[in-house]
Amino acid sequence: MAKKGIETAVGLFVLLGLLAFLFVALKAANLTSFGRGDSYTVTARFDNIGGLKTRAPVRSAGVVVGRITSISLDAKTYQGVVTMEIERAYQFPKDTSAKILTAGLLGDQYVGLEPGGEVDNLAPGTTIKQTQSAVVLENLIGQFLFNKAADAGGAAPDNASKKP
Amino acid sequence: MKTDTLIEIDHVTFGYDASRTILQDVNLRFARGKVTAILGGSGCGKTTLMRLIGGVHEASSGRVVFDGEVVDARNQKQLYQLRRRLGMLFQFGALFTDLSVYDNVAFPLREMTDLPEALIHDIVLMKLNAVGLRGAASLKISEVSGGMARRIALARAIALDPELIMYDEPFAGLDLISMGVAAKLIRTLNDITGATSLVVSHDVPECMAISDHVVLMAAQGRIVAQGTPAELMASTDPEVRQFVRGEPDGPVKFHYPARPMAEDYGLGAAR
Amino acid sequence: MNFIQGLGAGTLSILRAWGHAAIFFVGLMRVLPQAMRRFGLVITQIHAIGNRSLVIILASGLAVGFVLALQMYYALVTYGAAESLGLVVNLSLVRELGPVVTALLFAGRAGTSLTAEIGLMKAGEQLAAMELMAIDPRARVLAPRFLGGVISMPLLAILFSAIGILGAWVVAVGLIGIDAGNFWSIQQNKVDFWRDVVNGVIKSAVFGVVCTFVALYQGYETQATPEGVAYATTRTVVVSSLAVLAMDFILTALMFSTP
Numbered sequence: 001m002a003k004k005g006i007e008t009a010v011g012l013f014v015l016l017g018l019l020a021f022l023f024v025a026l027k028a029a030n031l032t033s034f035g036r037g038d039s040y041t042v043t044a045r046f047d048n049i050g051g052l053k054t055r056a057p058v059r060s061a062g063v064v065v066g067r068i069t070s071i072s073l074d075a076k077t078y079q080g081v082v083t084m085e086i087e088r089a090y091q092f093p094k095d096t097s098a099k100i101l102t103a104g105l106l107g108d109q110y111v112g113l114e115p116g117g118e119v120d121n122l123a124p125g126t127t128i129k130q131t132q133s134a135v136v137l138e139n140l141i142g143q144f145l146f147n148k149a150a151d152a153g154g155a156a157p158d159n160a161s162k163k164p
Numbered sequence: 165m166k167t168d169t170l171i172e173i174d175h176v177t178f179g180y181d182a183s184r185t186i187l188q189d190v191n192l193r194f195a196r197g198k199v200t201a202i203l204g205g206s207g208c209g210k211t212t213l214m215r216l217i218g219g220v221h222e223a224s225s226g227r228v229v230f231d232g233e234v235v236d237a238r239n240q241k242q243l244y245q246l247r248r249r250l251g252m253l254f255q256f257g258a259l260f261t262d263l264s265v266y267d268n269v270a271f272p273l274r275e276m277t278d279l280p281e282a283l284i285h286d287i288v289l290m291k292l293n294a295v296g297l298r299g300a301a302s303l304k305i306s307e308v309s310g311g312m313a314r315r316i317a318l319a320r321a322i323a324l325d326p327e328l329i330m331y332d333e334p335f336a337g338l339d340l341i342s343m344g345v346a347a348k349l350i351r352t353l354n355d356i357t358g359a360t361s362l363v364v365s366h367d368v369p370e371c372m373a374i375s376d377h378v379v380l381m382a383a384q385g386r387i388v389a390q391g392t393p394a395e396l397m398a399s400t401d402p403e404v405r406q407f408v409r410g411e412p413d414g415p416v417k418f419h420y421p422a423r424p425m426a427e428d429y430g431l432g433a434a435r
Numbered sequence: 436m437n438f439i440q441g442l443g444a445g446t447l448s449i450l451r452a453w454g455h456a457a458i459f460f461v462g463l464m465r466v467l468p469q470a471m472r473r474f475g476l477v478i479t480q481i482h483a484i485g486n487r488s489l490v491i492i493l494a495s496g497l498a499v500g501f502v503l504a505l506q507m508y509y510a511l512v513t514y515g516a517a518e519s520l521g522l523v524v525n526l527s528l529v530r531e532l533g534p535v536v537t538a539l540l541f542a543g544r545a546g547t548s549l550t551a552e553i554g555l556m557k558a559g560e561q562l563a564a565m566e567l568m569a570i571d572p573r574a575r576v577l578a579p580r581f582l583g584g585v586i587s588m589p590l591l592a593i594l595f596s597a598i599g600i601l602g603a604w605v606v607a608v609g610l611i612g613i614d615a616g617n618f619w620s621i622q623q624n625k626v627d628f629w630r631d632v633v634n635g636v637i638k639s640a641v642f643g644v645v646c647t648f649v650a651l652y653q654g655y656e657t658q659a660t661p662e663g664v665a666y667a668t669t670r671t672v673v674v675s676s677l678a679v680l681a682m683d684f685i686l687t688a689l690m691f692s693t694p
Contacts, residue, residue: 003475006482013486017590020597021636024529025628027619055627218567247569258564261556275570 038088039066040124044098044111049080050134051109052100058084060113065090068111084111093118097130109134170196170328170360171217176226176385178209178216186212187385189226194377199354199361201371203407204381204388205416210364213385214330217362218252219243231327248276250328251321255336257313259305265292265316266301272323291319295349311342318349328360329353335367343367347374368408372397380404456652463573463581463648470578480583484545484647488591491540496595499536500602503527508611520611521618522625524603529626529635530691533596535683538642541588542675546650549580550671553654554664562655577651584650588643589636596635634690641682646675 049071058066066086074081086092095116102109113128122128173192179185186209194200202210215221216228222237229235231249236242259268269288273279279287292298295315300308308316314334321329331350335343351374354361365371371378372393379390382403389396389404396404406414422428470477503524511517553576556562562572600622607613626632650671657667 007478009486010478010481013481013489013587014590016489017594020590020594021632023597024593024600025632027623055630220563220566244569247567250567252564252567254560254564256559258560260561260564261559272568272570275568275575 039085040088041069041083041085042122042124042126042128043081043083044128044131045074045077045079045081046098046100046131046133047079048133048136049082050100050136052082052111052134053108056108056110058086058111058113060090060092060115065113082111091121094120094122094126095130096122096128097132098128099132100134102135168195169193170231171362172229173213173216174227174229176216176223176228178212178221178223180221185384187216187223190385190387192379192387192390194360194362196360197354197358198376199351199363199374200377200379201363201365201375202379202381203366203368203371205366205383205407208381208383209385210381211332214252214332214362214364217328217330218250219246248324249326250330251324251326252330253314253318253321253332253334255333256310257317259313259317259320261305263305264301265297265303265305265308268305268316269301269319269323272320276324287323288319291323292316294322294353295319296345311338311345314338314342314346315349318346318353322353322357325357326359328362331361331363331365333365334363335365335370343370346370350374368410372408380407455656459652459655460648463577463651466571466574466578467582469571469574470582473575473579476575476579477582477586480579481587484549484580484583485587485590487548488541488544488587489594491544492537492591492595493598495536495540496533496598497602499532499595500524500528500599501606503532503599504603504606504611508607517611517613518617519621520607520613521600521603522621524607525600525622525626526631528596528599529631531635531683531687533592533599534635534639534642535679537588537592537595537639538646538679539676541584541591541642542646542650542672542679545584545587546646546671546675547668549584549647549650550654550657550668551664553577553580553651554657554659554667557655557657558659558661558664560659577655581647581651584647585640585643588646589639592639592642593636630690634686637690638683638686641686642679645678645682649675649678 052068052071054068054070056068057064058068066084068082068084070083072081072083073079082098092113093116095118097114097116099112099114100109101112116130171192171194173190176187176190177185178187190209190213192213202213204210212221216223217230217235219235219237227234230246233242233246235246260271263271266288269291270284273284273287289298289301292301295318297312297315297319300312300316305313305316318334334346334350338346347370350361350363353359363371363375375393377390378393378396380388380396380403382388388407389399389401391399397408399405399408403415405411406416412418425431504520507523507527508517508520511520511523553562556576562576565572565575604615604618608615608618653667653671653674657663
């Protein structure tokens with residue numbers, strides 16, 4: 001009697017809740033953008049990973065092809081070891097290079113893959129040989145100032161030699 | 165081996181906390197199959213005694229014996245078995261307000277037995293019929309009057325045919341007709357089912373009419389007198405006489421203890 | 436000396452109260468399996484607690500979504516970041532406002548109703564009657580309500596977030612004129628399912644346990660008088676709210692400390 005009505009109402013409530021959950025997960029979060037399952041693991045070593053974080057995207061030609069799964073430090077070579085998962089549908093040649101790039105001017109960092117020209121593809125579990133570290137702003141500024149100082153220093157001896 | 169005594173209260177002392185002793189060294193015996201009334205003023209420990217029998221509290225000293233077994237309030241299994249054999253009628257019914265009348269009476273049957281619904285249906289209607297409320301089965305608790313609620317609670321208390329039925333102030337707040345009905349039910353139920361009934365009350369006429377044995381208690385559980393109704397009515401003890409006759413002043417004083425009147429009104433001393 | 440005595444006594448009484456509550460909680464956990472077997476009771480409670488709270492949760496969620504979108508827009512537009520409006524609203528709701536505001540509303544609506552119900556049952560000696568019928572009131576009355584609350588809360592919280600995002604969409608795309616495609620795609624890119632959505636659900640589950648337990652405990656321990664019940668219901672709201680905010684701080688620190 002009333003029992004059936006209550007059970008239906010509760011069922012509806014739970015259904016609504018699950019729908020809301022699915023809505024948030026699919027339409028408002030990144031659940032669909034990475035198919036779990038068909039992917040293979042590849043590592044890359046960088047001198048400086050900059051601001052790269054786990055779950056950052058791996059892109060090639062700007063398209064997301066995978067995700068960073070873990071970042072660690074190699075205690076022997078003091079290099080940053082980045083492990084990433086790439087969708088199996090995308091295969092890259094062995095001499096592909098990995099660069100750490102920034103989305104926009106001050107955005108999040110991601111790994112960009114530029115394919116090489118080799119015939120053989122990267123096997124799962126192997127390491128990308130060519131890498132380019134992230135651009136660190138302080139180093140850039142330091143380099144700029146150093147260059148500026150070098151230019152000024154180069155001009156000064158000229159002035160000094162001009163004095164009689 | 166079945167003895168004549170169903171319940172024995174043996175040198176029981178109990179207090180809810182250290183400062184107030186409700187019962188002090190109480191000794192009582194309740195005979196099997198009889199209606200025993202426990203009379204006394206408010207606060208003398210009558211309801212507490214019932215709670216001790218039901219194992220709700222544990223006596224500080226002494227023991228409560230039910231059908232030969234000592235009641236141990238900490239032994240869950242034993243308590244469970246004990247409580248299946250007793251039914252209690254609370255002062256205002258204590259019906260489950262979220263269930264209907266039918267569901268209230270069916271509650272013990274559904275919870276404690278595996279009987280099929282068809283059988284439960286028959287039993288519930290029989291119990292309601294015994295208290296004269298078979299037609300009220302489909303009502304909600306909010307729709308019944310106080311007297312009806314008490315009767316429904318009684319139907320619920322006897323749903324499992326208990327050996328001991330305890331009544332906490334069954335006549336309090338009822339009109340004369342309802343009181344008569346309640347008294348008749350208590351007596352008839354006891355006789356028909358062979359159960360033992362314990363009636364806690366301060367309603368003298370009704371209790372005297374239906375009881376086989378009467379116990380008069382005073383503060384701290386002190387037993388003033390006990391015996392058959394006739395014996396107590398004929399007693400010459402001033403305390404008993406005051407209670408059974410309802411005299412306003414006697415061993416139980418009218419005035420609450422206070423300072424002398426002169427002091428309170430400021431007479432005799434310089435104002 | 437009196438001050439120190441008072442402080443000591445106060446601390447001891449707080450410890451005792453916490454200990455009492457902890458013992459009660461353990462006792463309740465012990466009887467949960469029994470309640471799971473009588474799932475019909477749990478369903479009735481989900482209806483009483485969850486379904487009956489739907490209106491206030493959905494209405495509040497929608498309102499919060501509207502307001503968040505407006506307020507965040509004014510803040511973001513000064514930095515030229517108005518496109519990220521959807522993202523900001525989403526994260527605010529899913530990570531924080533969804534679980535927390537739902538919990539506070541829950542404490543106010545369902546919590547007080549539970550406390551009052553249990554308190555009145557206690558005052559009417561219904562719980563004592565059950566005990567004397569050899570039925571554990573914790574298993575029959577409290578445990579189903581506990582499960583009902585714990586199941587309802589995460590559902591309500593995610594509904595709050597979802598309808599809030601939809602409300603923000605109405606304001607952002609419909610009213611303000613932000614590009615609809617951007618509104619959704621930036622969220623899909625930046626909101627992480629495991630880190631943001633799932634953590635938010637975990638939060639709401641924890642809040643569900645906290646709020647429901649506090650409501651049941653206050654009701655069970657109330658003095659059996661009208662004043663007692665009234666006092667207990669206000670205590671439920673106060674204690675639940677404080678506990679939720681404290682737990683929120685702890686959980687946020689644990690879950691979201693690393694960017």
